[in-house]
Amino acid sequence: MTDLLNEYTAITTKIRGMHGKLLKKKDYIEISHLDSIRAFVSYLKQRPGYSDILKDVDANKVYRSYLEGLLNSSIYEDFNKLYHFANFKQRDFLKIYGITYEVNVLKKFLRKAFDISEIYEEVSTEYLDYLDRHSHLNLKALENVTTLTDFREALRGSMYHQPIRQLDSLKNPSLFDYETVLDTFAFTTIWHEKNKILKKDEQKIFEQIYGTKFDLLNIIFIYRYKRYYDLPPEQISTLLVPVNYRLSNNKIQQLLSAEDLEAFWRVLRETKYAKYVENLDNGLELESLYKELLDKIIQSNAKKDPYSIASIYNYLHEKEDEVDLLTTILEAIHYDRGPLEIQKIIGMKE
DSSP: OHHHHHHHHHHHHHHHHHHTTSOOHHHHHHHHTOOSHHHHHHHHHTSTTTHHHHTTOOTTTOOHHHHHHHHHHHHHHHHHHHHHHSOHHHHHHHHHHTHHHHHHHHHHHHHHHTTSSOSOSSOOHHHHHHHHHHTOOOHHHHHTOOSHHHHHHHTTTSTTHHHHHGGGGSSSOOHHHHHHHHHHHHHHHHHHHHHHHOOHHHHHHHHHHHHHHHHHHHHHHHHHIIIIIOOOHHHHHTTSOSOOSSSOHHHHHHHHHOSSHHHHHHHHTTSTTHHHHTTOOSHHHHHHHHHHHHHHHHHHHHHHOSSSHHHHHHHHHHHHHHHHHHHHHHHHHHTTOOHHHHHHHHTOOO
16 A cells, blocks of 8 residues: 555645635535526636636627536546646556546537537547547547548547447447447446556455446446336347446346336345335436445545545546536526525535
8 A cells, every 4th residue: 555655645636736626515506696607607717627718718608508518628628637647557547537538529429420419519629639649539530520431430440440330230320329339338448457557456446436337327227228218128238338246147137127117126125236225216316326326435435545546536526526517507597597496406505
């Protein structure tokens, strides 16, 4: 552990400084009282975590979708800051962590290929430079994507090309099919890369965080596909993250084979997550559990082992949560929700 302390002293100090720029409860309460996008922008311009990214934004002219893009971009900016400050081993971890960011970027181009949305706005030039150097993505080709053929060709030479080829067997793969393939590849890659770069102590931290995340995602996926799509078990199984942590393959098969939702909950209460789901009976509660349990595990590891990857993971997780909350508040302001309703939505009261 002494080696880890020496290895992480510098970046942990950096993270503490960045953590001090995150919004506090009083900030969210104050934001909940704002009554316009202009006021929202003006407020965040005064906060150190957003002053740089919003400094050239005209609060009187900015529109909501563009602003949401800038908020997301602040996540990538913080990722870049940590990457530039990190040593070689910490950069290896950040490259693994950043795979999900890369996939989010690819999804923006993918939606353009499906003619669903315009080119992304929430990815900064600095982050694109990072992708250009480390991901072997042909960004110029991706920027010119207008069809699925363009998208596939633009991925040639990157690690994402082979997973996409799995869809060749489908006649007319949907956006959902493409996004599922990218997500599954990302999660699988993240899980398998850990043993190459992490010491045993950090592998345990990694496995607890990501293992719990993948188990809960699979539980939620099975519930959703049964509840809303009534998909057959064999089809659902192809959409799951192919990783088992505390949820055995046998239990997954039982969840998949449950004849109805009542049977699903009965099986779930027999898993190693039983104590967490004992009083749950719907999907919304299940998704709340996902967030609450992950938050608890991430924060606990960061507190117990501050000089480890846990501190890096915890900061980026909190930054992502912050942007999610701000995006939720921004949407609520757009639809003229009042302060009390906004506070209820984000789970904070004065």
